[in-house]
Amino acid sequence: MNNQGLIIRPIEAAVVKAAIATYSRFENEYLEHLYTRFEEYRAKFFSDNEMPNIAIAISKLNPKNLAFYTPKNGYGVPDCIEFNQDFIALNWGGMVVENDRNVVEHCLLHEMIHLWLIAVKGEKYKDAQAAHGRSFRKEAARIGVAGKGRLMACPYPVNMPKKERKAKAEPEPEPDRDNEPDSDNEPESNTDIASALATLKGYAANFEGADREDFQAHIDGLTWLLDNCEN
Numbered sequence: 158m159n160n161q162g163l164i165i166r167p168i169e170a171a172v173v174k175a176a177i178a179t180y181s182r183f184e185n186e187y188l189e190h191l192y193t194r195f196e197e198y199r200a201k202f203f204s205d206n207e208m209p210n211i212a213i214a215i216s217k218l219n220p221k222n223l224a225f226y227t228p229k230n231g232y233g234v235p236d237c238i239e240f241n242q243d244f245i246a247l248n249w250g251g252m253v254v255e256n257d258r259n260v261v262e263h264c265l266l267h268e269m270i271h272l273w274l275i276a277v278k279g280e281k282y283k284d285a286q287a288a289h290g291r292s293f294r295k296e297a298a299r300i301g302v303a304g305k306g307r308l309m310a311c312p313y314p315v316n317m318p319k320k321e322r323k324a325k326a327e328p329e330p331e332p333d334r335d336n337e338p339d340s341d342n343e344p345e346s347n348t349d350i351a352s353a354l355a356t357l358k359g360y361a362a363n364f365e366g367a368d369r370e371d372f373q374a375h376i377d378g379l380t381w382l383l384d385n386c387e388n
Contacts, residue, residue, distance in 0.1 A: 187215065213237070214239040
């Protein structure tokens, strides 16, 4: 699933950084959740004895791709669904958008339709537009996977990193030695911290027990920082 036609909510760099840091700690839990959902959807929507097992990967992808299915990835692994790391990190705690699914689960099911049509039904296609043709749309309608446009793009808002415009290089001014800050890092603004805090609270809702407690430690730290940070 690529992002052509998507409604993108641009996320500031400070929030992206916090989300990626949290993702890095809980990557295995994210993957386990995706595999669990795969098994649920396979049993519910497809012939379980025909749908093959898959590999699920999360990696740095071109921002234009949220996820994709491939019969064989670059390492020779068959039937792989690969997700964009930024997409996972920024949308994991997202609201339910359809049929008790959030936007990440919506994307997984979209790719499972490709898997079903190619690996089981033997369909072949030459380009993305053909891949979302009549048979794909028929399966999407049967299962309840919404889409828009010729690529059946996700019709719901998706969080992705804000595109940074490259500024023209300017000569650096001479440093003012009398007013140097104590740290090389400028403090984050209250707005950035509050956004990161809201993001982490969304993630925390997906976990229980010890994992939830780990998230709470992050939340408590950001809450303290927000209360003690000057604008």
